[in-house]
Amino acid sequence: MDFEISDEQKLLLGVVDDACKKIRPIEDEYYLARKFNERVPEIFKKAHLLGLPVDKKYGDGQGADALTYALALERIGQEGTGVRTFLSGHTSLGQLTLQRWGSEDQKSRYLPKTTTGSLVMAFALTEPSAGSDPASLVTNFEEKGGFFYLNGEKTWISNGSIANLVITFAYPKGKSDGMCTLLVEKDFEGFTSSRIENKMGLPTSDTAILRFNNCRVSKDNLLGVRGKGMNVAYSALMSGRLSVAAGCVGVAEDCLSEAVRYAKERFQHNKKIGKHQLIQRMIAKSSVELEAARLLTYRAAVEKSKSDGKPDNLDLRSAADWWIAQAKYYAASVSFKAADRAVQVFGANGYSLENRVARHLVDTRVARIYEGTDQILEQKIALNQLGPEFESYS
Ligand SMILES: Cc1cc2nc3c(=O)[nH]c(=O)nc-3n(C[C@H](O)[C@H](O)[C@H](O)COP(=O)(O)OP(=O)(O)OC[C@H]3O[C@@H](n4cnc5c(N)ncnc54)[C@H](O)[C@@H]3O)c2cc1C
Incomplete structure (x- = not known):
């Protein structure tokens, strides 16, 4: 499977990176004040990122496919789970659900305004x-x-x-x-x-x-169809879970790179701590798990694109559902472990909320709860292997 990034994707990711750089100092300030960061939507709006995966015919929609959108969320996840959660709620759970199930009247009434930020979802x-x-x-x-x-x-x-x-x-x-x-x-x-x-x-x-x-x-x-709200909820959760997986990959990446940076700077026992093999083990584990979570998430995004292209094909939908469940389940746990290891590499300096790795540790914990807890996803993933007669709720 080819995950090569095209020039168009690179351009878009450059815009995302610029927006993230603007968000970082502001997020630091709001986090320490423990306040909702109301400036995040404004920054995404100015960067034309509030309708990233929305069809171009609706307002400021950019028409990004699932993989491109996942790459963007991966970068955004590095700034913190709070920042990424805003977009997951607005875009993945909100806009994409409206776009999938809305009538033309509903879409033209609401979707353009959501892409320009005058409506938050x-x-x-x-x-x-x-x-x-x-x-x-x-x-x-x-x-x-x-x-x-x-x-x-x-x-x-x-x-x-x-x-x-x-x-x-x-x-x-x-x-x-x-x-x-x-x-x-x-x-x-x-x-x-x-x-x-x-x-x-x-x-x-x-x-x-x-x-x-x-x-x-x-x-x-x-x-959507009257009486079929569960279908709407499940399709929203597919989009939402993919966004959580991508965001968690970003968290794990930030934790690993911060740990590596510090391991190259900090001296203890007359050497840089990166020379201690037990520190190297933590870096190795986070590195392998990060790459595995990333590949799983990209694969899930590709499966979602296939399903999005043929929304009535049940086989494609259930394949995408399974890949996404695995990606979200795994990436959530990887990001938590990467944050825990990064805090360990920093020692006491990792125990301050002024350090982003400490914030990642408490924030990414939610990814194992929302949009399907670990336990619910374990059952979903296993059921796909065992077959429907092993449904545990019946
Ligand atoms: C910060 C945050 C943001 C959120 N945002 C949203 C949002 O935007 N929209 C929204 O609708 N919801 C949102 N949620 C809610 C979230 O989706 C739910 O918390 C989640 O679905 C779990 O439900 P619960 O908390 O009621 O736990 P419960 O369902 O009560 O589960 C409690 C425990 O029992 C386990 N459990 C439950 N059933 C089973 C089973 N059959 N087998 C084995 N174990 C089981 C669970 O895994 C868990 O460990 C958010 C939650 C948080 C914390």
């Missing part, structure tokens, strides 16, 4: 009592006239309090039909949000609780 599946088992969610709606009246609560939603457009999942009251997907605007009556504070990491990323109190949603805002 979020994806709201998780509820206080429904995480790994989204089918058990309890948010529901009643139909009156031309409207759905939505009631319920979502939690742990990335971009939740900054988003103007939220992809939301709910059942018709009494579960008279399957799950449905609704496009909810921030300004719709009965919609409120509040930021979740005191997270273990990701202080610069917005995470929120959303509440719907008889929230009035026009029937024109039903996304």
